[in-house]
Amino acid sequence: MPTITVIEHNGQDHTIEVQSGISLMENVLSNSVPGIDADCGGACACGTCHCFIAEDWSELAGTADPMEESMLGMRPDRTETSRLSCQIQVSDAMDGMVIRLPEYQM
Amino acid sequence: MNQPQQLPDPLTAPLEQIDFSDPRLLEQDAWRPYFARLREEDPVHYQAESPFGPFWSITRFDDIVAVDSNYEVFSSEPTIIIGDLTDDMRVEQFIAMDPPKHDVQRRAAQPVVAPQNLAQMEPLIRSRVVEILDNLPVGETFNWVDDVSINLTTQMLATLFDFPFEERSKLTYWSDMATGSPEIAGGDTSPEERIPALMDCLETFTRIWHERKGRDDGGFELISLLQRDPNTADLVDRPMEFLGNIILLIVGGNDTTRNSATAGILALNQNPAEYDKLRANHGLIPGMVSEIIRWQTPLAHMRRTAKHDVIFQGKQIKQGDKVVMWYLSGNRDESAIDNADSFIIDRANPRHHISFGFGIHRCMGNRLAEMQLRILWEEIMRRFSHVEVVGEPERVKSNFVRGYTSLPVRVHPL
Ligand code: HEM
Ligand code: FES
Secondary structure, X not given: OOEEEEEOOOOOEEEEEOOOOOEHHHHHHHOOOOOOOOOOOOOOXXXXXXXXXXXXXXXXXXXXXXXXXXXXXXXXXXXXXXXXXXXXXXXXXXXXXXXXXXXXXX | OOOOXXXXXXXXXXXXXXXXXXXXXXXXXXXXXXXXXXXXXXXXXXXXOOOOOOEEEEOOHHXXXXXXXXXXXXXXXOOOOOOOOOOOOOOOOHHHOOOOHHHHHHHHHHHHHOHHHHHHHXXXXXXXXXXXXXXXXXXXXXXXXXXXXXXXXXXXXXXXXXXXXXXXXXHHHHHHHHHOOHHHHOOOOOHHHHHHHHHHHHHHHHHHHHHHXXXXXXXXXXXXXXXXXXXXXXXXXXXXXXXXXXXXXXXXXXXXXHHHHHHHHHHHHHOHHHHHHHHHOHXXXXXXXXHHHHHHOOEOEEEEEEOOOEEEOOEEEOOOOEEEEEHHHHOOOOOOOOOOOOOOOOOOOOOOOOOOOOOOOOOOXXXXXXXXXHXXXXXXXXXXXXXXXXXXXXXXXXXXXXXXXXXXXXXXXO
């Protein structure tokens, strides 16, 4: 199984085994890493699964489509590397990827 | 369609004879079987006649999410409630704007309610909650709505705007005036009362704006934040937009939180086993707060207007049609929420409800509302073994605000 490292805002890191073919959000939740709320359950409609993709991995994670872009636009703490984790399908190629979680979700 | 004396029978009346915008459905708490029937028989339903003109009702959870997320087709302009604006008072607010204007204004206001600011406000909010609860008349019957819910949310609002504390009851009054008119949501407020009230609101906040501008002390309340953001720095020069945004923040943070603060008491009294669970484990409070907000659905609907013809779930929606998303109904949709009619304080996924809407207009104050209610419940449980409901609640007459005007209670200290 590929692994991904998730770093909480307080610096605490978790290397989790991930399942390909489902979203990054679901993988983080099923590994009980705190910091993702996912209020809408992955419909790209709440913005509470926000994360930051470490630089080297952003290409592999892909780019936000217009709907995700409009949800990201509402985030006060949005950066260049911001993504909604429910919109990223995990693949085997993501083995070793690093993501950071924001201070809060809203 | 004139509203008949009596509500039609929810199970046998032909669907075309039911007016889903009738404010008595909420006032009499009669809405459940009507919307259950729509979800089952005609979840995307066209009503040809109503006091507010024809409109579509969207009643299932997933369909509501789809409409709410699709601002390209389903516009928030010119307004987001079922009734149209009255021409004499066109207030502009970002809840009723589409991108890009919506995004610009919301971005300016949003940081004030970001969780790290909320954390700074928590001690002050807690101290106000404590004071309210410590002054309740033990051994007497009183109205929870006035003495706790309204009192608390008004203090909260005054804090958010740093509004003169002695005059804070004006905030509640203006909020009621903004949402209470018959043409807007079926309430009883007359334009003679409403328009002067809103003008008073505008004048008061204009004065506060200028005073604060002079002070320029880097404060962290809403007015200063609006002034510091280049996009809204001159908002005061656009009075209807200024008023609209102020009203939005007052109404947004007032009725909704107020009615949730009452709903929790009612729901726990109606579900004693859940109250016992809570007594045994105060750690359930955060999840319970979300469940209260779902169960109550303080705003029954939001409306959109179709920007062009579209087929939605097999129905032909025409350009210009009103499309009403019934959050109230979405929150009772069994295909999205298990045992949707039940009040269960320890649900696995309590935030998966539709009371805050979804998409780019999703409630900006959702974490603030949750925090206020969490603090309220933490302090209630520290003091009272039971907040006992001793009479029937009275409910607001509206098809938009789902709330209470009174709930008689007695408190039993630990
Ligand atoms: C339990 C309490 C609350 C409920 C149920 C609630 C509900 C809602 C709903 C349904 C919407 C529209 C969502 C949509 O169209 O998709 C909304 C928007 C909004 N709410 Fe709340 N609200 C609550 C508390 C608050 C508070 C405390 C504030 C104060 C800051 C607030 C401020 C706003 C604002 C500014 C908007 C407009 C957002 C936009 O258009 O982008 N709300 N709220
Ligand atoms: S879970 Fe709601 S946007 Fe990702």
